[in-house]
Amino acid sequence: MTQQREHWGSKIGFIMATAGSAIGLGSLWRFPYMLGQNGGGAFVLLYFGFTLFIGIPIFIAELIIGRASQKSVVKAYSELAPKSNHWRLLGWLNIFTSFLILSYYSVIAGWTINYALMSLNNFTEGKTPSAIKAIYEILYKSADISVFWHLIFMLMTVGIVYGGIRKGIEYWSRILTPALLVILLGLFFYATTLPGFSQAAHYILYPDFSKLSTEGVLNALGMSFFTLSIGIGIILTYGSYMKTQEDIPKTGFIIGSISVAVSIFAALMIFPVIFTFGFEPEQGAGLVFKTLPVLFAKLPGTTFISTIFFILFVFIALTSSISLLEVLVANFIELFNWTRKKAVLFSGIGAFLLGIPTALAGSGDLFKNWQDIYGKDFFATIDYTSCSWMMPLGGLLTIIFIGWFMDKRLVQEEFLQGTKMTKLLHIWLFLIKWFAPIAVILVILQQTKIITWN
Ligand code: PFF
Numbered sequence: 001m002t003q004q005r006e007h008w009g010s011k012i013g014f015i016m017a018t019a020g021s022a023i024g025l026g027s028l029w030r031f032p033y034m035l036g037q038n039g040g041g042a043f044v045l046l047y048f049g050f051t052l053f054i055g056i057p058i059f060i061a062e063l064i065i066g067r068a069s070q071k072s073v074v075k076a077y078s079e080l081a082p083k084s085n086h087w088r089l090l091g092w093l094n095i096f097t098s099f100l101i102l103s104y105y106s107v108i109a110g111w112t113i114n115y116a117l118m119s120l121n122n123f124t125e126g127k128t129p130s131a132i133k134a135i136y137e138i139l140y141k142s143a144d145i146s147v148f149w150h151l152i153f154m155l156m157t158v159g160i161v162y163g164g165i166r167k168g169i170e171y172w173s174r175i176l177t178p179a180l181l182v183i184l185l186g187l188f189f190y191a192t193t194l195p196g197f198s199q200a201a202h203y204i205l206y207p208d209f210s211k212l213s214t215e216g217v218l219n220a221l222g223m224s225f226f227t228l229s230i231g232i233g234i235i236l237t238y239g240s241y242m243k244t245q246e247d248i249p250k251t252g253f254i255i256g257s258i259s260v261a262v263s264i265f266a267a268l269m270i271f272p273v274i275f276t277f278g279f280e281p282e283q284g285a286g287l288v289f290k291t292l293p294v295l296f297a298k299l300p301g302t303t304f305i306s307t308i309f310f311i312l313f314v315f316i317a318l319t320s321s322i323s324l325l326e327v328l329v330a331n332f333i334e335l336f337n338w339t340r341k342k343a344v345l346f347s348g349i350g351a352f353l354l355g356i357p358t359a360l361a362g363s364g365d366l367f368k369n370w371q372d373i374y375g376k377d378f379f380a381t382i383d384y385t386s387c388s389w390m391m392p393l394g395g396l397l398t399i400i401f402i403g404w405f406m407d408k409r410l411v412q413e414e415f416l417q418g419t420k421m422t423k424l425l426h427i428w429l430f431l432i433k434w435f436a437p438i439a440v441i442l443v444i445l446q447q448t449k450i451i452t453w454n
Contacts, residue, residue, distance in 0.1 A: 005070055007241050007242070007243055008241050014246065016178075019254075020172075020316070020323075021229045021234055021238065022229050022320075023319075024105075025316075025317050026226040026263070027262040028313065029108060030226060032266055032270045033285055033288070036281035037219075038212060038219055038220070040204060040206070040207075041206040041208055042216075043220050044204055046221075047224050048260060051228065051259070051260055054436040054440065055227075056252045057436055058399055058432070058436065059252045060415070060428060061399055062233075062398060063235055063239035063242065063251065064239065064248060064402065064411060065077075065239065065402060066239025066241075067414055072237050072240060073091035074335055076091065076236060081401070093394055097386050098233060098234065098327040099328060100386040100390070102157075102321060102324040102328075102351040103358060104355060104379055105324060106150050106153045106352070106355050107149075107150045107355050110146060110152060111149060111289060112310055112313045115293070115310045118135070120307045124294075127297070129294045132294050133290040137286070139289075141362045143360045146363075150352065150355050157321045157322055161344050164340065172315070172318070176315040176316065176318075176319060177316070177319065179312060179315075183312055184262065184265055185265070187269050188268055191272045191295065194272040196272045196275030197268075197275075200268065203281070215447065218446075218447045221443050222387040228256065229320070229323060230395055231393075231398065234323045234326070234327055237326055238323065238326075245417070247418045247421075248415060249428070250420075269295070273292070274291055285379070296309065328351075329343040332347065357378045392443070396437060403432045404433065
């Protein structure tokens with residue numbers, strides 16, 4: 001018996017679920033610290049350019065592949081390229097990358113639960129900004145606490161994905177995504193009143209290319225993929241739950257704009273704190289946890305605002321982590337005929353186990369010589385490898401597939417169905433066939449030192 005594929009219940013539900021996947025730790029946690037480590041405005045400009053000319057076109061490509069095949073990644077490629085078996089491997093690369101990312105995503109999201117609880121306990125009261133900042137270091141070094149919250153967060157993710165796309169993913173995304181946007185906007189307006197705001201705005205919006213390294217260029221590309229959830233099969237999977245009358249190009253632009261806007265608002269909220277209190281922008285992965293509580297401590301109703309903020313932070317991480325888990329689950333159900341329950345448990349337990357070394361990275365209890373050997377701790381190694389290498393590679397292969405191997409008529413039909421943006425078809429085709437692949441290849445060649453330019 002063939003099972004009917006579940007579809008999104010409504011247009012807005014689909015947009016919210018996709019926006020929920022896109023807006024996540026990427027915009028609020030990863031973007032600000034990457035921007036601080038890669039020199040400011042030039043990184044932002046590249047991130048913006050990559051999103052517009054590479055990210056959104058890939059996003060549209062993934063929706064098309066998903067909707068045209070009505071399958072999850074591995075089967076989608078075998079369905080659309082029946083003569084070649086190799087494209088299946090791209091599906092597996094997607095699955096593996098999602099798995100790696102989910103493993104550490106959950107650790108960071110676990111820290112946000114921890115911060116919500118700390119906020120409820122008024123943890124900033126009577127502390128100086130440096131003392132508030134130092135709490136993150138204590139947390140990072142506390143292996144047991146990190147593992148504990150990682151477990152809790154993974155259980156929450158597993159619970160929702162088990163509920164299925166309609167009841168689970170769509171329902172929660174509709175409520176939580178708008179709530180977070182409202183609170184972010186409020187905090188942004190408050191940040192504009194801080195003395196460091198204009199310095200921060202200059203740092204973020206004024207591009208100084210002398211501060212950008214070649215690794216920074218690759219990082220900006222990976223960042224754009226991360227926030228859009230592309231290059232790892234998520235958007236393809238969500239596209240496969242899409243109905244035919246929905247507008248694919250428009251969805252690409254809406255989600256692309258929302259995720260860039262949220263990233264930039266998040267930075268405009270965090271960097272004024274950094275400049276007001278004389279912190280360093282290059283704080284690394286702890287940046288958001290070190291700075292935002294300092295901002296909250298200055299506000300009236302600290303406990304309330306800080307608690308609500310971190311609770312919402314947990315929820316937006318959830319609407320993203322469920323999309324990462326869904327890629328694994330959807331494939332295991334489809335490939336091996338597993339029940340949803342079995343697929344969810346298998347993937348959730350696997351990602352939990354792999355997340356443990358990340359949760360222990362700060363304590364140094366495991367892999368003591370990792371940093372000396374690889375130059376980064378375990379957490380940073382997985383983050384860098386998956387986001388700056390595997391995602392861009394996954395995205396590159398996806399557009400090569402759709403631009404050069406997939407049935408042209410089907411591609412065009414899917415693009416045009418339900419959209420008024422018909423004039424964009426040729427621009428999009430040019431971007432995915434020529435511009436985006438060449439640009440991604442050049443960035444990768446430069447980073448592998450096969451070619452160098454200054
Ligand atoms: N786009 C989401 C975020 O920015 O947090 C979730 C996400 C999806 C992160 C896919 C990473 C990723 F590879």
